[in-house]
Each structure stands twice: as structure tokens, then as C-alpha cells.
């Protein structure tokens with residue numbers, strides 16, 4: 001099985017099926033010690049493959065992660081803040097308000113670290129990505145961009161960000177971008193890596209790349225086409241069009257327009273996501289995983305993965321409780 005096919009299968013192997021398999025095969029037939037040892041080695045191997053394969057680029061593709069991170073570390077400022085709450089929702093705040101939440105080099109590195117943290121958060125169900133001080137994100141920090149304007153370094157930065165945003169998209173969490181103010185350039189690309197987009201009145205998503213003599217490089221073009229189709233995507237990119245909330249809703253780029261409550265937009269976004277993450281985390285995560293496999297794999301592979309994920313919830317606690325309660329769906 002190639003790395004690409006392996007990626008989505010690893011999503012469930014890594015965390016869900018392993019413990020159940022331990023119970024099933026560890027009983028009668030195996031010597032427990034040898035079994036645990038083999039299983040740990042297998043899991044170490046799987047973990048290594050998991051991180052290598054969930055990313056698109058590694059050294060085989062000429063990607064030198066350490067080198068580009070060393071370069072990016074020179075461009076400091078801002079932060080990417082993560083908070084994980086007891087209700088299973090995490091929040092990532094893109095925090096660099098003096099530059100309209102543009103991504104400095106250190107923020108790109110931090111985003112990758114926060115995604116790693118979330119990959120290891122086994123009880124998580126939802127994620128809200130938002131920008132500090134009522135604006136989303138204005139893309140790359142232009143100061144950093146100017147300093148790494150040779151194609152080789154540009155492509156390394158692009159590979160790092162594609163890896164990170166692809167891993168964000170593949171998290172077993174239902175993710176929402178809360179867009180207040182502007183989502184420009186890389187900021188527009190970031191919001192397409194979330195499952196849903198909620199926009200506030202007066203906000204805009206704008207792929208400004210063409211006006212910068214560029215095309216999207218963080219995976220935003222490919223994801224935009226999946227979201228709204230190639231005709232509309234072509235218009236947005238070639239015209240560097242401003243997409244306002246009503247227009248985004250019509251295009252299928254936004255999922256809702258938030259009007260603002262007393263508690264603020266963040267808690268409105270939390271309320272919005274709640275029905276989708278209701279219930280036990282293993283079921284909610286399994287739902288996201290079947291969607292990822294359906295989206296990313298060929299039909300036959302997706303069907304097989306769906307069967308495996310199904311096996312992780314069938315006869316599980318939530319399933320047995322629902323059966324015992326005689327749950328009706330009126």
C-alpha cells in the first residue's frame with residue numbers, strides 16, 4: 001500500500017483500533033508479554049508512519065523541514081494560541097493583531113506544533129480557528145515573504161504550510177473557521193482547510209494572490225475547487241474578488257452568517273458547532289474519519305476504510321446504550 005493510500009487508514013489504526021485489537025488477540029492464544037512488546041513496536045512503527053504519511057511532503061520530495069524552520073525562526077512576532085476545553089472543543093487563535101494577524105515565520109512553526117498537539121488530543125471533538133481582535137488573517141507576513149523570495153525557499157515554506165493545513169483538515173475534529181474582518185491571501189487559504197466557515201457581517205474572504213503576482217500555495221486553490229467547483233474558483237482567483245458573507249453563502253463557501261450575540265462571536269460559533277459534536281467523542285471522531293476517507297480515497301478504498309471505522313463503533317458503549325434505551329428518531 002502506498003503512502004497516500006495509507007494516510008487515511010492510519011487515522012483509525014493509530015488510536016481506535018489498536019486498543020480493541022489488544023483485547024481481542026491478547027487473551028487466550030498469545031503470551032501476554034510477547035504480545036504487548038510486539039504491539040508496542042507495531043504502534044511505534046504506526047506512529048512514525050502516521051506522522052510521515054499524514055503529511056504530503058517529506059525528505060523524499062526534497063523537503064527539508066529543519067532547514068526551512070530554521071529560516072522561518074528568524075521572522076518573529078505574534079503567536080498561535082491553542083486552548084482545549086472540557087467540552088471537547090479546542091480553539092486556535094491566530095494572534096498578531098498589529099499586522100492584521102499575518103503569519104510570521106515563528107507563527108508558521110507554532111501552527112504546526114499546535115496541530116501536532118491536537119493530533120494527540122484523544123478526547124477532542126471540535127475546533128474553532130479564529131483571529132485576534134476581530135479580524136481573521138491577512139496571509140503571510142510580507143516582511144518574511146520579502147526575505148525568502150527565492151523560489152526554493154518559497155517552495156519549502158509552501159510545503160511546510162501545505163503539510164500543516166492538510167493535517168489540520170485531516171484532524172478527527174469537526175473544524176470551523178470563524179471569519180471576522182478579513183481573510184486575505186494565506187488567510188483565505190487557511191479558512192478552506194476547516195470543515196465549515198462562519199462569517200460575521202462585514203467580513204470578507206479574498207484570494208489576493210494574483211494581485212501579488214502569485215497563485216495560492218498553501219493548498220487553497222485545490223481545496224477551493226472542492227468546495228465551490230472550478231468555475232467559481234477560477235473567478236475568485238483570477239479576479240481576486242472580494243467574497244462577502246451573502247455571496248459566500250450562495251457559493252457554498254460559507255455555512256452561516258453570524259449576527260452577533262451578547263456573548264460574542266466565539267460563543268456563537270461554539271453554539272453553532274454543538275449539534276455536530278454532540279455525544280461521545282469516539283462516535284463524533286468516527287464520523288469525521290468516514291468523511292475524510294470518502295473525500296480523499298478512491299471509492300473501493302474508501303468503502304474498506306468505512307467498514308474498518310464502522311467496526312470501531314459497532315457494539316461500542318454508545319451503540320449498546322442507544323440499543324438498550326430503544327432510541328427512537330421521531
Ligand SMILES: CC[C@H](C(=O)O)C(=O)SCCNC(=O)CCNC(=O)[C@H](O)C(C)(C)COP(=O)(O)OP(=O)(O)OC[C@H]1O[C@@H](n2cnc3c(N)ncnc32)[C@H](O)[C@@H]1OP(=O)(O)O
Nearest residue numbers: 098099100102138139140141142143184185186216217218
Ligand atoms: C501563500 C500565501 C501568500 C504568500 O505568502 O504567498 C500570502 O498570504 S501573501 C500576503 C497577502 N496579504 C496581503 O498582501 C495583505 C496586505 N495588507 C493589506 O492589504 C492591508 O494591510 C489590509 C487590507 C490587510 C488591512 O488594511 P487596513 O487599512 O485595515 O490596515 P493597515 O493596512 O494599516 O494594516 C495594519 C497594519 O498591518 C500590517 N499588515 C497587514 N497585513 C500584513 C501582512 N500580510 N504582512 C505584514 N504586515 C501586514 C500593515 O502593514 C499595517 O502595519 P503598519 O506598521 O501600521 O503599517
